[in-house]
Amino acid sequence: MSFDAWSHAHRARIETALSRFLPGDELRSGELCEAMRYSVLGGGKRLRALLSYAAAEAINAKAAIADHAAAAVEMIHAYSLIHDDLPCMDNDDMRRGKPTNHVKFGEATAMLAGDALQPLAFRVVLDAAQSGASANGIVAATRLLADASGAFGMAGGQAIDLANVGKPMTQDALEEMHALKTGAMFKAAVVLPALLSEAPDPRIAALEVFAQNIGLAFQVVDDVLDATADSETLGKTAGKDAQNEKPTFVSLMGIDAAHTYARALTRNAIAALEGSDMPCSRLIEVAFAMADRKS
Amino acid sequence: MSFDAWSHAHRARIETALSRFLPGDELRSGELCEAMRYSVLGGGKRLRALLSYAAAEAINAKAAIADHAAAAVEMIHAYSLIHDDLPCMDNDDMRRGKPTNHVKFGEATAMLAGDALQPLAFRVVLDAAQSGASANGIVAATRLLADASGAFGMAGGQAIDLANVGKPMTQDALEEMHALKTGAMFKAAVVLPALLSEAPDPRIAALEVFAQNIGLAFQVVDDVLDATADSETLGKTAGKDAQNEKPTFVSLMGIDAAHTYARALTRNAIAALEGSDMPCSRLIEVAFAMADRKS
Numbered sequence: 001m002s003f004d005a006w007s008h009a010h011r012a013r014i015e016t017a018l019s020r021f022l023p024g025d026e027l028r029s030g031e032l033c034e035a036m037r038y039s040v041l042g043g044g045k046r047l048r049a050l051l052s053y054a055a056a057e058a059i060n061a062k063a064a065i066a067d068h069a070a071a072a073v074e075m076i077h078a079y080s081l082i083h084d085d086l087p088c089m090d091n092d093d094m095r096r097g098k099p100t101n102h103v104k105f106g107e108a109t110a111m112l113a114g115d116a117l118q119p120l121a122f123r124v125v126l127d128a129a130q131s132g133a134s135a136n137g138i139v140a141a142t143r144l145l146a147d148a149s150g151a152f153g154m155a156g157g158q159a160i161d162l163a164n165v166g167k168p169m170t171q172d173a174l175e176e177m178h179a180l181k182t183g184a185m186f187k188a189a190v191v192l193p194a195l196l197s198e199a200p201d202p203r204i205a206a207l208e209v210f211a212q213n214i215g216l217a218f219q220v221v222d223d224v225l226d227a228t229a230d231s232e233t234l235g236k237t238a239g240k241d242a243q244n245e246k247p248t249f250v251s252l253m254g255i256d257a258a259h260t261y262a263r264a265l266t267r268n269a270i271a272a273l274e275g276s277d278m279p280c281s282r283l284i285e286v287a288f289a290m291a292d293r294k295s
Numbered sequence: 296m297s298f299d300a301w302s303h304a305h306r307a308r309i310e311t312a313l314s315r316f317l318p319g320d321e322l323r324s325g326e327l328c329e330a331m332r333y334s335v336l337g338g339g340k341r342l343r344a345l346l347s348y349a350a351a352e353a354i355n356a357k358a359a360i361a362d363h364a365a366a367a368v369e370m371i372h373a374y375s376l377i378h379d380d381l382p383c384m385d386n387d388d389m390r391r392g393k394p395t396n397h398v399k400f401g402e403a404t405a406m407l408a409g410d411a412l413q414p415l416a417f418r419v420v421l422d423a424a425q426s427g428a429s430a431n432g433i434v435a436a437t438r439l440l441a442d443a444s445g446a447f448g449m450a451g452g453q454a455i456d457l458a459n460v461g462k463p464m465t466q467d468a469l470e471e472m473h474a475l476k477t478g479a480m481f482k483a484a485v486v487l488p489a490l491l492s493e494a495p496d497p498r499i500a501a502l503e504v505f506a507q508n509i510g511l512a513f514q515v516v517d518d519v520l521d522a523t524a525d526s527e528t529l530g531k532t533a534g535k536d537a538q539n540e541k542p543t544f545v546s547l548m549g550i551d552a553a554h555t556y557a558r559a560l561t562r563n564a565i566a567a568l569e570g571s572d573m574p575c576s577r578l579i580e581v582a583f584a585m586a587d588r589k590s
Contacts, residue, residue: 029454115413116454118410118445126441135431145414151331151415155414156327159407160324162407
């Protein structure tokens with residue numbers, strides 16, 4: 001199957017899985033469930049989900065196991081975007097080409113929708129027993145998800161980001177921030193299927209090195225796109241980093257060097273896999289797609 | 296040991312456990328960890344923690360198991376207060392007799408502190424293996440915590456609350472809202488130690504009925520106190536419900552009838568335990584203390 005056909009099929013697959021795991025409208029909870037579905041469904045490149053499915057193929061895990069990993073990571077990602085877009089954070093009106101959650105539902109409901117997506121993501125991983133995961137695998141995977149989301153992961157990275165607006169950062173400090181802010185959840189996307197399947201440690205270690213490098217490459221490409229693409233192509237406000245005085249790889253090294261650095265990181269990621277005994281062709285294709293994306 | 300001595304000792308115990316489970320200042324994440332510690336430590340009646348310790352005694356579980364349950368529930372409770380107090384929700388300046396989190400650290404850091412406390416609570420339950428819990432017990436307990444926090448629990452109750460400000464509610468609708476908004480986490484506090492210890496189903500069922508009744512009694516007493524106590528005694532703004540046009544048990548049935556109802560619910564809670572074969576004297580004492588509290 002071509003990569004285009006595979007990624008198309010798996011984008012459809014994660015959409016179905018997310019819709020199944022999300023609450024419907026059965027609750028009398030105002031617009032909460034609608035707000036949760038609004039930000040999780042029907043948009044995004046689903047790079048994290050594709051990574052989970054490709055990682056599952058590399059370790060011969062069932063795609064049904066990857067559904068739990070992919071959906072959980074996409075839910076945490078969606079919650080983080082809802083909260084990031086709020087007026088007290090980035091105050092953004094546009095996301096994935098449509099009004100942000102708080103513009104559509106109001107700030108209070110948007111905050112609650114993010115708050116409720118987080119435990120739902122944990123619940124989805126905890127339910128991986130339905131797809132054959134062991135209790136030990138589930139505990140290990142849920143623990144990684146907790147760490148990747150919290151003060152030693154995504155939320156910690158956002159706090160470092162907040163504390164450094166308008167300040168110069170060294171490349172090391174910038175990389176450390178992004179390793180937490182976006183890298184931790186990319187690692188979760190890649191490694192969760194392996195933990196749920198109790199894959200051998202050397203394979204998990206190779207996947208971690210791969211994830212670390214593509215996570216950073218993703219961020220470097222993100223900074224380049226923010227500086228070079230227009231808002232319509234991005235589906236969100238372009239030029240935001242410079243406007244918000246955020247330190248980026250572009251402000252640190254310029255556009256051309258950032259571009260070259262993203263390619264080098266992608267090569268490092270692929271080298272980590274080539275040293276393992278896994279069938280990694282899909283993971284490599286996802287890594288290239290992430291490096292070459294236009295939005 | 297007298298109840299006063301027991302509750303004093305276990306308030307000290309949960310403080311120590313929370314301090315150990317919370318991150319220190321080792322991170323370069325701005326004020327995030329300080330903001331997390333600010334709202335979790337050093338305050339509150341710790342009713343939820345006392346319930347976890349008393350429930351652990353009833354099922355002969357180790358107090359070390361209850362540490363994980365009690366700390367996780369107190370962390371979720373603390374995060375919910377931080378987010379509730381934000382300007383886009385209740386916009387409150389005072390909590391437990393000191394400035395609210397966003398008054399002290401700013402809105403963005405307060406939101407992130409709440410966001411980061413949630414996965415930390417999950418992590419604390421997932422780590423109960425350190426105190427001898429089995430993987431199956433941990434999965435069951437973490438699943439309950441996820442449900443109690445999410446759209447079918449606390450966050451769902453808050454959304455119903457938001458949607459009903461200024462509107463009349465029937466007693467049934469009010470009770471359904473509180474069963475989610477505060478009841479679900481009381482149930483988690485009481486039942487988590489039993490799930491972690493893989494206690495027999497009939498005991499878990501009795502604990503659930505107990506928790507359901509004391510959870511509702513707690514809310515009825517809360518409404519009475521909001522209408523009758525002063526802000527200094529409460530450690531938070533009194534009279535807020537009437538000011539915010541929130542439907543309450545006091546607005547629905549008056550102060551005297553609400554008081555009588557809280558006592559009846561407490562008796563129902565105790566009756567559920569007396570039908571079981573558990574040594575429940577501590578749980579009964581906590582139930583009475585909750586009904587008789589002055590703040």
